[in-house]
Amino acid sequence: MTHSRALALVAILLTSFPAAGGSVPAPAGQNTVWDRIMAEQSAVNLRRGYALMGAEDYSAAADEFFRAVQRSPSDPWARLLYGSALYWLGTPDKALEEFEEALRLDPRNPMALQLRGIVRARTGDYGPALADFLASEKLDPSRSDVKMNAGSVYHALGEFGRALDYFRAAVALDPANPLYRYQLGMFYSRLGRYEAAAAQLEKAVSLFSGYEDALLELALLRERDGDLPGAIKLYRKALALKPRDSVARFRLAWALHKAGRVSEVGKVLDGAFLLAPANPKGGISMGLAYAGPPPGGAEAPPPSPLYSSLKKIPAGQDARVTVELLETPKAALTPVAGGEKLGARLQSAFRKPKVSYTRREYFLPASSPAERERRAAAVAAEADKLMKAVSAGNDARLNFSVETGPPRSSAAAKAKALFKPRDVGNDMGLWVMGDNWLENAAEALEELEAEAGGGRELALIRGLGYLLLGEHALALNEFSGGGALAALGRSAAWVEAGAEAKALEECREALRLDPANKTAQANKAWLEGSK
Known part of the structure; x- marks a missing residue:
């Protein structure tokens, strides 16, 4: 899991929610779960867990959230945070148990429904996942992420009309979200609506100039449209952001060859064959x-x-x-x-x-x-x-x-x-x-x-x-x-x-x-x- 995704989930959990049955009421004048965490000394484990999630130390975060569950076993939010840490640790079955318990404590908790839906969708259980997302949407129709999740399941189920409706609704609720613009652009591209796809991808790049995936997809659309100079320029931008993208190198090399710039191909390809380099964090x-x-049939397969x-x-x-x-x-x-x-x-x-x-x-x-x-x-x-x-x-x-x-x-x-x-x-x-x-x-x-x-x-x-x-x-x-x-x-x-x-x-x-x-x-x- 990436740092940005971990923070995104924590942010989802700690932004404002409607009052949920079975939850401890927030102190007067405080409207978010984060306000509660900061205000209540008893929630010190949740504060520590939040910081550890941001630092990508999911194991230690899970320990802190587990202590919070032990201190407040009837609080569904502690269960949700603990389950989220378990999810990032690669144990979705255990995470699902916590989300189920949160729903037992608070059956109308939209976030618990959404998180359970994510785990179900991860395992390909799309029908129940969709039911969870739609139930979450009914309880809190203002959440763009729920609409994007529901749209993704409709897409996986082949219901493209409904998927498009939900993707558009997510963008309408959060027009400045580059991920939603990218997802909508990708969907338009797969539908063959390339002009609409390019418009969404351009918007995604304008919102997040370092969005390499969006730049790469936009370059492909330019190349399909016969605009080789424009495509080459975008491929180079993508490579400047992510030099280790060999797919971008491959597409750039081919675009250069088609454009008659064969002498530039060798330099582009040189970096495509680098094996297992050190990453910026000091690992590999x-x-x-x-x-x-x-292959089957072998008594002792490798x-x-x-x-x-x-x-x-x-x-x-x-x-x-x-x-x-x-x-x-x-x-x-x-x-x-x-x-x-x-x-x-x-x-x-x-x-x-x-x-x-x-x-x-x-x-x-x-x-x-x-x-x-x-x-x-x-x-x-x-x-x-x-x-x-x-x-x-x-x-x-x-x-x-x-x-x-x-x-x-x-x-x-x-x-x-x-x-x-x-x-x-x-x-x-x-x-x-x-x-x-x-x-x-x-x-x-x-x-x-x-x-x-x-x-x-x-x-x-x-x-x-x-x-x-x-x-x-x-x-x-x-x-x-x-x-x-x-x-x-x-x-x-x-x-x-x-x-x-x-x-x-x-x-x-x-x-x-x-x-x-x-x-x-x-x-x-x-x-x-x-x-």
């Missing part, structure tokens, strides 16, 4: 994409890449894990007589209405090695369960990313080097809609596969596209040429394939060809286990 950032359900990666993170480091699963109809992905390419097959699948997107986020606090291994196994098991639940008629693509904080002890440990398609963080937080990066990569790849020949630069761009979509074998074929960039591409592809020895070999080849290449130097250090 890692990720991996792979395609298809896990550990999942996610489990292997989480086990390698020192137990003394906090870790935040994001898992994304995109499920598409396999029928649209089978080769046709004419030899339809991967990008075209993916794009035709994305255009089908039965595309399913699932996102899960987890927080693994610093702990003992045994507890870390247990939590890693639980997270990996849930990701594997998502993959195994993919029907026989569908295909799946899974992407995971891991962010760690600085070690809480001085013990050093080797971190596994991984290729992460989009090391960009999460500016605003998205729940059901998710992001569009897989679809955006597939769209460009469809165009690239239609290009015959094209020379070294085009092969590098195509190779990066395959790499982003988890197709390391196809990527290796495109990176078969000479040059340091091709060697770096092969290194990243071998990392995706789990062959670190071969990846290190290609890194050394890149350094032989270009001894001053910083990406190759950094990748070699990670693959050798040094910093």
Whole structure:
């Protein structure tokens, strides 16, 4: 979970609410839960918990909120805050128990209904989740976030008309919220209403100039409209904000190539193959994409890449894990007589209405090695369960990313080097809609596969596209040429394939060809286990 999302939830909980049956009345002249917390000495644990949530120390926050529950077991707000901390800790089942208890204490509490709906929606239980959001809306129709949540569920259920109504209503209630503008713009884009989508995305960027996801989507719309100079300018802005966005690099490189600016492609691609760099907080950032359900039939299948990666993170480091699963109809992905390419097959699948997107986020606090291994196994098991639940008629693509904080002890440990398609963080937080990066990569790849020949630069761009979509074998074929960039591409592809020895070999080849290449130097250090 990101710092901004944690604060957003705490802010939701601590802003004004109507008086709720069963709640302790607020002192005269004080209208918000935060006023109560600040005024009542007995709520000292809630104040401490709030501060700890803001500092992203969810485990300690949960301890403080639990003490508050023990002191005031009949107060639904203490239950809601405790449940929220449990949710951020990656234990939604326990969080749900607290939200249920809050509703038992105060059946007409709109926030309890909303939080229960969020947990239900997280597990794909959309019908009951929608019922919770609509009940919350009835009790407090002024909340824009409830309308956005209800709209997201309607979207997931395929009820696009109702989804659009609710997204518009959320924007009307909170027109200065860039996330709502972005969500509405994304929805318009998926409906094919590109002019309306661009208007909302432009507004989102005007409200939050650092909104990289909105800039990237706006650049894609400009490119689709034939405005290559405008698209290139926006892609560059997105990369200036988030240099680790390899999807933005991929789209920029292809736009430059189409514009005849082939000499600029190499510089853009150089940063696309950096493995597991240090993040600004002193930890590491890692990720991996792979395609298809896990192979069956083996007596002792190998550990999942996610489990292997989480086990390698020192137990003394906090870790935040994001898992994304995109499920598409396999029928649209089978080769046709004419030899339809991967990008075209993916794009035709994305255009089908039965595309399913699932996102899960987890927080693994610093702990003992045994507890870390247990939590890693639980997270990996849930990701594997998502993959195994993919029907026989569908295909799946899974992407995971891991962010760690600085070690809480001085013990050093080797971190596994991984290729992460989009090391960009999460500016605003998205729940059901998710992001569009897989679809955006597939769209460009469809165009690239239609290009015959094209020379070294085009092969590098195509190779990066395959790499982003988890197709390391196809990527290796495109990176078969000479040059340091091709060697770096092969290194990243071998990392995706789990062959670190071969990846290190290609890194050394890149350094032989270009001894001053910083990406190759950094990748070699990670693959050798040094910093």
